[in-house]
Structure formats: structure tokens, C-alpha cells
Amino acid sequence: MFLYTKMRNVAGLSTTDAQKSSDMFAKCRYMDEITGGRGVVFATGTPVSNSMTELYTMQRYLQYDRLQELGMAHFDCWASRFGETVTALELAPEGTGYRARTRFSKFFNLPELMNLFKEIADIKTADQLHLPTPEVEYHNIVAQPTEHQKEMVKALSERAAKVHGGSIDPRQDNMLKITSDGRKLGLDQRIINPLLPDEPGTKVNQCVDNIMQIWRDGQADKLTQLVFCDISTPQASPARKVAKALDNPTLHALEDAVPLPEPEPAFTVYEDIRRKLIAQGMPAEQIAFIHEANTEVRKKELFSKVRTGQVRVLLGSTQKMGAGTNVQDRLVALHDLDCPWRPGDLAQRKGRIERQGNQNEKVHVFRYVTEGTFDAYLWQTVENKQKFISQIMSSKSPVRSCDDVDETALSFAEIKALCAGDPRIKERMDLDVDVSRLKLMKADHQSKQYQMEDNLLKYFPEQIEKHKGFIKGLEADMEMLAAHPHPADSFAGMEVRGDTLTDKENAGAALLDACKEVKNAEPVQVGSYRGFAMSVSFDAFRQEYTLQLKGQMTHQATLGVDPRGNLTRIDNALAQMPQRLESVKAQLDNLYQQQAAAKEEVGRPFPYEDELREKSARLTELDTLLNIDSKAPGQQETIVAKSTRPSVLEGLRRPMPPRAADKKSKTHEEVR
Structure with a gap:
């Protein structure tokens, strides 16, 4: 949607x-x-x-008037209150140099932002809805790296050092390429070099073994499985792509008759998995790629086959097999061969199997990690991002600010430490989780402290006085009731619209006649009974009359159509006063106990403050150490610019022209 903004070239902000x-x-x-x-x-x-900028779009759709009221209808006003832009040097899209690029890197005032958003958002998380979804059991499968992978990881470190030092043209290599190669290497070494051997124990081979075992176990019920992999996806051959792109009936007619020249197929993990599954005994027709269903009709047919168990293993990417894929009926296992970049993609993957309509009570999610590569760190990073989003959307965030979650490349420090097998990386990730958890606990502790202070100042005194008033009122009404008892074998009498009626039947009938004149919920006084003023109101929704007996307190009875039965209901309402009195006294005692407990608890410090302080300090220390280690001694960062661009540094190194006479300089200053 179009945005009116003065901001230009802000990453992720489309106008x-x-x-x-x-x-x-x-x-x-x-x-x-x-x-x-x-x-x-x-x-x-x-x-x-x-x-987080996506929230503004939601607010613009659903609470535009509210944004106008707050002076935030324009994006720039909204961003000035909740966002912060940072300009940093990033690789230019054409890959010919670095340029200054501005992006939203931090969001703040998050509690206020979410309070505003929740005026139009009813957020329900899975743990609140209790939907009939299957129980999910997670399995983290760790594969040991091969010798080739270990050597390649070291090479990634050397490449990162060269890119960071500016000694290589960014058109040839950059951090994005290194990160991409690191992800490919974590999946399978043959993606980098198809000539490398297929070694046992890799995560692809472990995935194949798990798929086969689950396939055998689920033969009777035709249980199905999904395999997600965003890297090394199947690609159509170039010649066939051209033929399909041309809208020529003759070409399509001759497509089968004239063989198109096909190059040697490149290695893909998809084909490797299918070939191995078939070799181990799985029928080829039970294996499918989502990429083969390239039309909506074919996709519906494929999904139908998966739901009925005709296709039992479906492989696809998050983009093609994420949102909109409803094949959960027989799904028993989901395999994540690689880690997606965005937390939302991870949620979409899991949502395919943890879904209503799955006939299995328990399902399995397998996540495969190659040790010593980027895998583990990427999983940890994405899961932390997802935890943050979940906390924000459930208003449990312990922080007022956060970094944005839109990142697609690792920093030099992260790559360097990962490739070196630095144990401090794992320590830092564990500390990050612990500090976030402790901050959440501290925020909850502080919230309870503020609530107790407010209760001691306002709530408890007000409620105690209120309940004391209830007790006095009920005791006075009980005295009033005792002063107007029922005669032994007769009716005490009722006054209705000025007439005193001593016969039960007549009194009940007169009361029903008085009710007919009441048309709305506003109480109308109709008489008195046993010392209590009577008024009647009508609930149009429930189509019923309610009678209020007013003394010091109000006592209610719902009226029916039976005249004598209504009098019995009224007497029963008055007879409940002793029970109401005991209930109010018990509530008053409970209030005193809560007040005493709050006085003991208020002012108590956070019990894990020392642990939070120590872990926060260690986390800061590790961040500093890792950033220091990210630069080689004596190595200086340089900015690689386009070769055609004039060098600013060279211009600064040129000798300055001789200074003019003082008088001329003075004249120049005066003119300026």
C-alpha cells in the first residue's frame, strides 16, 4: 500500500x-x-x-481514525515515535561497491505500540485457544561434519576476513555470498561441489533413514510426511523453460515429438532424496515434489492425493508448501532439512502439521543440524526472533525496545567465531536466552509490585469500606424483615399502586398487572412489601421482569407468570439475606488477609537480581570480546567503492594550495 513519506531508500519500506x-x-x-x-x-x-513496520499497515487499515486522532496518520509521524533508522555501509545491489543504506534497525516504546494495536486486535495464541491439534514432539538430529565440510568452513573464515578487510572486489565475494555458501555447506557438501563423495551420516542421509522408518511404521494407516528444504530445489531445464514460455501451439505439439537438448542435470537434494527412497523400497508414485504441481489444478490434485495417502512423502520449499497447504489429515512427521530466514516461515512450516483435522494424536517434527557449520546458530537466531515476536504479540515482552527481525546475512564477527569453533558463541546464545528469561521474570515481579502498591493504596481500603457498608445494610434489612413478619396462617399483605392487598391471589394478580405497564430496563416503583419498596424492570433481550426490593440494600427476584409463585420467589429472595450476610463477612475476612499478605510482599527485591546482573555483565563482556576478535591486529576497515568513482582519500592526500594573503583571506571571510 502506498506510503506518503519523506524517507527515501529505507530498506524494507516500499512506497x-x-x-x-x-x-x-x-x-x-x-x-x-x-x-x-x-x-x-x-x-x-x-x-x-x-x-515491525507491518503493524503500521494493519493499523492503517483498521484504525485510521485513531491514528489521525493521535497525529500518526502519516508514516513518518508513526516511525518517529516507535522506530529508529540507522545508516550503515552495505553492499550495493549491483555488487560494484558499498553504499550508505538506511534501514529500520530498532523499535522502541513497544508497550505503548502494542496497547494501541490491541484497541483493534484480539490476539489469541495457541495456548489460549486450546484447539484440537495434535501433540508435537521435536527431534533435533545432529550430524557430524565430514572432513571436506570442516575444510570448507575454514575457507569461509578466510573469505570473510578478506571481505571484511576490503582486499577483495565485492563483485567477486561478499558477506551475503559467504552466508549463502555456509547454508549450502551445512545442508550437503555436494551442493558446493557435485564431485565430492556422498558420505554416510550426513543430515540428508539421516533424513532419508527417518523417512523410511516412519513410512514403514505407518503403512497400515497410509501416514504421510512433509520434507521442507529451501536450498537446492529442483529446477526446470533451460531449454524446456524457453519452450514453455513461448505461446506457440506448434511448439507445444512438437514438444514430445522432438527431444529438446538437455544438459547434464545439476545435483539437487530433492532428487538425491527421491533416488535413495526408491532404492530402499518406496514406490516412486508415493513421492512427489511440490514444484511438479505448477498450476492450481495440479496442486489441488496433489494435495488430495496426500490427504488420502496416495502420495506419502511430499517435498517442497517454504514458499511453495507453506501458507495454503492443507494436507494435514494423515501427516505424522515433518522434516526441516534447512533453517528459513524469517520466523514467520518457521511458523508456517510447523502450521502444516500442528493443525486441526489431523487424525494423529501425536506428530513429530525433525530438525537437522550439521555440527560445526552455520546450522545451529541460524536455528537459534530464528527461534529467538520468533520468541520475541510471540512475546510482543502476547504483551509479555520484558523490554521497551528491540532490534528488527529482518536480517538475511551474518555479520563478520559471527562468521569468524562460528568458523573458528569459538565456544563463546554458544555461551553467548545461552546467556542471551537466560537474560531474556530473567528480564521477563523481573518485569513480572515489578508489575506485581506496582499492582500491590496500588491495591494497598486504593483497592483494599475501598473494598473493605464497601463490604462493611454491605454488612451494615444487610443487618439493617434483616431487622426490617423481622419487624414485618408473616402472620401464622395468613398473608402479610402487599401494597400495589396504592392499594393494600391482603389476599395472596389478588396481590399476585395485581403485581402482574403492574408489570405490564413496564416497557424497558428503567426500574418503575409499583408498591411495597414487608417494609421494602418494590420496583420492576423489563429485560427486552431475555423477555423477563425483575423485581427489586429496596431497603438499605437491593434484593432481586425474577418474576414468572404464576401470581402465587411470584410471591414465593419474593419471600425466597428476602429469606436469603442471612446467607448473603455470611458470604460478605467471609469476603471481608479474605480482603483483610490479602491486605496483610500484600503488606509483607510489597517492597521485596527481585530474588534473581544478582543472577541477572552477573549474566548481563557477562553477555556484555562477550559481545565486546567477540567484536574485538572480529578484527585482525593492525587491520583497518576500508570502504570499497566503484572503480569509476573518484577517491575521496586521494583528494584529501593532495597538497593544499598555498594560502592567500591575510587581507584577501579576511575579505573572503567578510563576504562569506
């Missing part, structure tokens, strides 16, 4: 106009106008999938 988005915005504004802001309902499982 282009999409017709469907503008159309949706116009319809939302129209519905808000004719319904008073109650005409549009959005439903989504991932309101924040990549960046």
Missing part, C-alpha cells in the same frame, strides 16, 4: 502503489464511515512475519 492494496484501503475507509468503525474484521495468523 509503490499496489492496486489491490489501495482498493482494500478505500473499502475499509468506506465501511468504517457507514458502520462507525465496526464494519471490517481481519483474520491472520502472522500479523508480524518479518518487520
Whole structure:
């Protein structure tokens, strides 16, 4: 959706106009106008999938008037309160140098942002909904690196050092390429070099073994499995791509008759897995790639086959097999061969199997990691991002600010430490989790302290006085009731609309006649009974009359259509006063106990303060050490610019021209 903003070249901030988005915005504004802001309902499982700026778009759709009221209808105003932009040197898209690029790197005032968002958002997490989804058991499968992988990881470290030092043209190598190669290497060494051997024990081979075991165990029920892999996906051959792209009936007719020249197929993990599964006895027709279903009709047919168990192993990427893939009926296992970049992608993967409609009570999610590569760190990073988003969306975040989650490349320090097998990386990740947990506990402790202080100052005194008033009122009403007892074998009499009636039947009938004149929920006085003033109100929704007996307190009875039965209901309501009195006294005792307990607890320090302080200090120390170690001694960062661009440094090194006379300089200063 189009944004009016003065910001330019901010990464992740699109100002282009999409017709469907503008159309949706116009319809939302129209519905808000004719319904008073109650005409549009959005439903989504991932309101924040990549960046916190997505919240602004949601707010613009659903609470535009509120944003205008707060002076935040324009994105720049919203961003100035909740976001912070940072300019840093990043690789230019054309790969010919570095350029200064501005992006949102931090968000702050998060409690206020979420309070504003929750005015239009009813956030329900899975643990709140208790949906009938299967229990998920997670399995982390760790594969040991091969000797080739170990050597390649060392080479990644050397490449990162060269890129960081500026000694290599960024068109040839850069951090994005290194990160991409690191992810490929963690999956299978043959993606980097197809000539390398297929060694046993790799995570691809372990995945094949697990798939086969689950396939055998689920033969009777035709249980199915999903395999997610975003790297090394199957690609159509170039010649066939060209033929398909040309809208020529003759070409399509001759496609089968004339063989197209096909190059040697490149290695892909997908084909490798299919070949190994078939070799171990799985029928080829029970294995499918989501990429083969390249139309909506084919995709529906494929999904139907998976739901019925005709296809029992489906391989695909997050993009093609994530949102919209409903094949959960027989799913018993999901295999994550690689780690996606975005937390939302991880949630979409898991959502394919942890879903309503799955006939299995327990399902399994396998996550494969190659030790000593980027795998473990990437999983930890993405899961931490997802935890942060989950905390934000459930208002449990212990922080007022956060870094944005939109990152697709590791920093030099991270690559250097990972490739060196630095144990401090794992220590830092563990500390990061511990510090976040302790901060959450401290925030909860502080919240309870503030609540107790407020209760001691306002809530307990007000409630205690209120309950004391209830007790006095009930005791006075009980005295009133005792002063107007029922005669032994007769009716005490009731006054209805000025007439005193001593016959039960007549009194009940007169009361029903008086009720007919009451048309709304506003109580109308109709008489008195045993010293209590009587009034009646009508609930149009429930279609029933309620009688209130007013003394020091109010006592209610719901009226029916039986005249004598109504009098019995009224007497029963009055007879409940002793029980009400005992209940109020018990509530008063409970309030005194809560007040005493709050006085003991208020002011107590956070019990884990020392642990939080020590771990926070160690975390800061590790961050400093890792950043220091990221630079080689005496190595200086340089900025690689385009070769055609004039060198600023060379210009600064040129000798300065001789200074002019003082008088001339003075004249120049005066003119300036």
C-alpha cells in the first residue's frame, strides 16, 4: 500500500502503489464511515512475519481514525515515535561497491505500540485457544561434519576476513555470498561441489533413514510426511523453460515429438532424496515434489492425493508448501532439512502439521543440524526472533525496545567465531536466552509490585469500606424483615399502586398487572412489601421482569407468570439475606488477609537480581570480546567503492594550495 513519506531508500519500506492494496484501503475507509468503525474484521495468523513496520499497515487499515486522532496518520509521524533508522555501509545491489543504506534497525516504546494495536486486535495464541491439534514432539538430529565440510568452513573464515578487510572486489565475494555458501555447506557438501563423495551420516542421509522408518511404521494407516528444504530445489531445464514460455501451439505439439537438448542435470537434494527412497523400497508414485504441481489444478490434485495417502512423502520449499497447504489429515512427521530466514516461515512450516483435522494424536517434527557449520546458530537466531515476536504479540515482552527481525546475512564477527569453533558463541546464545528469561521474570515481579502498591493504596481500603457498608445494610434489612413478619396462617399483605392487598391471589394478580405497564430496563416503583419498596424492570433481550426490593440494600427476584409463585420467589429472595450476610463477612475476612499478605510482599527485591546482573555483565563482556576478535591486529576497515568513482582519500592526500594573503583571506571571510 502506498506510503506518503519523506524517507527515501529505507530498506524494507516500499512506497509503490499496489492496486489491490489501495482498493482494500478505500473499502475499509468506506465501511468504517457507514458502520462507525465496526464494519471490517481481519483474520491472520502472522500479523508480524518479518518487520515491525507491518503493524503500521494493519493499523492503517483498521484504525485510521485513531491514528489521525493521535497525529500518526502519516508514516513518518508513526516511525518517529516507535522506530529508529540507522545508516550503515552495505553492499550495493549491483555488487560494484558499498553504499550508505538506511534501514529500520530498532523499535522502541513497544508497550505503548502494542496497547494501541490491541484497541483493534484480539490476539489469541495457541495456548489460549486450546484447539484440537495434535501433540508435537521435536527431534533435533545432529550430524557430524565430514572432513571436506570442516575444510570448507575454514575457507569461509578466510573469505570473510578478506571481505571484511576490503582486499577483495565485492563483485567477486561478499558477506551475503559467504552466508549463502555456509547454508549450502551445512545442508550437503555436494551442493558446493557435485564431485565430492556422498558420505554416510550426513543430515540428508539421516533424513532419508527417518523417512523410511516412519513410512514403514505407518503403512497400515497410509501416514504421510512433509520434507521442507529451501536450498537446492529442483529446477526446470533451460531449454524446456524457453519452450514453455513461448505461446506457440506448434511448439507445444512438437514438444514430445522432438527431444529438446538437455544438459547434464545439476545435483539437487530433492532428487538425491527421491533416488535413495526408491532404492530402499518406496514406490516412486508415493513421492512427489511440490514444484511438479505448477498450476492450481495440479496442486489441488496433489494435495488430495496426500490427504488420502496416495502420495506419502511430499517435498517442497517454504514458499511453495507453506501458507495454503492443507494436507494435514494423515501427516505424522515433518522434516526441516534447512533453517528459513524469517520466523514467520518457521511458523508456517510447523502450521502444516500442528493443525486441526489431523487424525494423529501425536506428530513429530525433525530438525537437522550439521555440527560445526552455520546450522545451529541460524536455528537459534530464528527461534529467538520468533520468541520475541510471540512475546510482543502476547504483551509479555520484558523490554521497551528491540532490534528488527529482518536480517538475511551474518555479520563478520559471527562468521569468524562460528568458523573458528569459538565456544563463546554458544555461551553467548545461552546467556542471551537466560537474560531474556530473567528480564521477563523481573518485569513480572515489578508489575506485581506496582499492582500491590496500588491495591494497598486504593483497592483494599475501598473494598473493605464497601463490604462493611454491605454488612451494615444487610443487618439493617434483616431487622426490617423481622419487624414485618408473616402472620401464622395468613398473608402479610402487599401494597400495589396504592392499594393494600391482603389476599395472596389478588396481590399476585395485581403485581402482574403492574408489570405490564413496564416497557424497558428503567426500574418503575409499583408498591411495597414487608417494609421494602418494590420496583420492576423489563429485560427486552431475555423477555423477563425483575423485581427489586429496596431497603438499605437491593434484593432481586425474577418474576414468572404464576401470581402465587411470584410471591414465593419474593419471600425466597428476602429469606436469603442471612446467607448473603455470611458470604460478605467471609469476603471481608479474605480482603483483610490479602491486605496483610500484600503488606509483607510489597517492597521485596527481585530474588534473581544478582543472577541477572552477573549474566548481563557477562553477555556484555562477550559481545565486546567477540567484536574485538572480529578484527585482525593492525587491520583497518576500508570502504570499497566503484572503480569509476573518484577517491575521496586521494583528494584529501593532495597538497593544499598555498594560502592567500591575510587581507584577501579576511575579505573572503567578510563576504562569506
